[in-house]
Amino acid sequence: MKTTLILGTLTAVGLTAGAAAAATLDDVKDRGKLNCGVTTGLVGFAAPDANGEWQGFDVAVCRAVAAAVLGDPMAVEFVPTTGKTRFTALASGEIDLLARNTTWTFSRDVDLKFEFVGINYYDGQGFMVPKALGVSSAKELDGATVCIQTGTTTELNLADFFRVNNINYEPVPIETNAEAQQQYLAGACDVYTTDASGLAATRAAFEDPSAHVILPEIISKEPLGPLVRHGDNDWGDIARWTLNALIAAEEYGITSANIDELANGTNNPEINRILGTEGNLGEMLGLDADWAKRAIKANGNYGEIFAKNIGESTPIGLSRGLNAQWTNGGLMYSPPFR
């Protein structure tokens, strides 16, 4: 026991020592690889494809940052994390960036000491039930058994929702989405609840997606975004503005198809500043002038990434909704590049 105590303390010391280290950019450059935390597998957001290559909406953020910093979108080491392990992985320095359906909350930002660099998906928590149950509203779920992923905001929202509506439920805590899917399909729980986007992605992977419905109630705000550790603002800036570059690129019509042409110079100064033909934004970030061009080229702009991974033409079939550009009535709005 005494030795475990010592070892435990040692690891704790190691953990926090890692957290205190700054200059993530230098570490990443030295390593030549970006360590990026993603889900253990949620098709459309982050999952390895048939060739073992990670694909998805969150993966694209990792690749864009790697392209901006290292010049190579493939220079990413993906670290699968569960809802429970993700924060330890980030705090301990095991990963440089966490892009994993993570909700921006006050306590994660302030108390857990993380820095959310933006929002790449405006989401909310929903419920999925088998159609056969004949349930049409979450308020009818009195007495139901509910599968939830532990270590998520989902768990807390769920407790609040059922308490406020004065109905009972039986929580079944589960570690990963894959296990939850298995339990849900085996009928060990009546309901699966998580972010609505996650539900859509999970349902798309079912043998018969039409046998399951997502209930109309959205019981929470889940702004999902990538995050980094507190304390290294330079690194935070790089991640933040890479994400902004993807969003702004859609607004200004920079796509993977026309980016090379636009990079020769346009008469729109904002585009020129983003693509590095005007001003010295890259230098301010500690990168070169082409950083954003590479980031956008990696997977296209925000709209392209959305359409390719989770958009309406994919099996997941999410509409843009809140995630449309502000010019189209959505919430995607990048601050100016100036």
Place this chain on the structure above:
Amino acid sequence: MTTVTDPPAESFRLSMLLNDTRYRSLTFQAIALLCLIAFMAWLGWNLIQNLAAAGLDISFGFLGEPSGYDINQRPIPYDSQSSHMRAAIVGMLNTLIVAGLGCITATIFGVIAGVLRLSNNWIVRKLMAVYVEMFRNVPVLIWILIIFSIMSVALPAPSAFRGAEPDSSMLFGLIALTNRGVYVPNAIPGAGAMVVTAVFLLSLVGVWAYRRYATKKLYDTGQLLPMGWPSLVILIVPTLLVWMFFTLGSGTPNRIYVPSDLGGDVSLEEYAAEQGTINLCSVAGEPSMAVAKRRILRAEGATLRSETYPNAQAAAKGFADGNCDMLVLPEEAAASLVGQSAELTTHLRRGGPFELEVPYLAGFNFTDGVQVRGSLIALWFALAVYTGAFIAENVRAGIMAISRGQSEAAAALGLRPRRIMSLVILPQALRVIIPPVISQYLNLTKNSSLAIAVGYMDLTGTLGGITLNQTGRAIESVFLLMLFYLAISLAISGVMNAYNNAVRLKER
């Protein structure tokens, strides 16, 4: 006068700390201790420095905050507004539950398998060998997952019990085996429950006293009194008599009321068939509730919905307010009845000292009775069979450590084989068996922290899982976790060592 001079009292010199063998070992131990303390202090200091640099501090204040999450298996009242501390206690109790159940079951499996492995029957011997090798050589986590997966795939979901011709039905009409766990009836104490319990406990004492008396008589006079059947009689007969007295004895039956506009003057079954769904108002924890529910559940084509109230007045009021279309009350409480009502012709029996409350399907899940969750069963059973395999080997080793001569000598004295085992072999073997079994118990308890694999909310799942994750207080939570497992392990080995001392060979 002679003066005896004592040798001059040797004054203590510093160099003696190193040169004098009396002090030297103490010196080294003191130095080692100082080094250890210094090392720990350095680690602690380092930790605090680093935490401060990261803007974190060590504080246990979070234990008082509301936890915000729910737990399915709650041995004590708990909800999402309770504190993290309470969540930790719930987890602790859940750990103790599964560890306790696991240790008992593992011991049973282990002793049976260990003894049978030495059986003269070839098949039995080999079967036990297969059991031991199979379970001992596969990691316990795998067993937990296998059993859990088998349960959730092989057993039907609760919805399979629904409908007029359900795909699955309950065992003996009492027990529901589902992929969410096993639902078993719950005993509701009624009139005479205390007396029956007391008589039963006294019978246990009686059995013990009788056996003691018989043994003493045997040793004193050599007269052998029968042991088996008198024990059984003492154990069962008084309890049974008291039970029957209370069940059959005088007492008012229960009466069933329905709203007068819905009928009356028909039997419960007829009324149930007419209504289809029956909303029953009753007094919580009363035998009348259990008796009425069972009767309705047995009625053809009836579905039960139940509302319970703390007392007869409240139940009668709920009925008068139109919350239900059937009210059951003990006859003597019927005075509290208000409003328009008609009575059914069925008079329910009064209910015995213990009335079974049978689980039934209501909505998504079974209600009533006791739910033994699938996660608990998987964890409990896997830990038991796994650890049982080790205990079996300990038992076998213990028995084989007793020389053949002992059983041959006992046989020469004319003892029967079972007596040889219980009087000669086992008492000596226990001495060898118990110390390794203590460590098996410790292993089982610590292995129970694999609970999260199946979503069983033990201490690692609550304090070391959700609490840690939601508050980010990793160091504090892990520290408390270690403290708990340490305390529990010390307690188990303390108790077992005391037991070991008690069964030790009393040597001169």
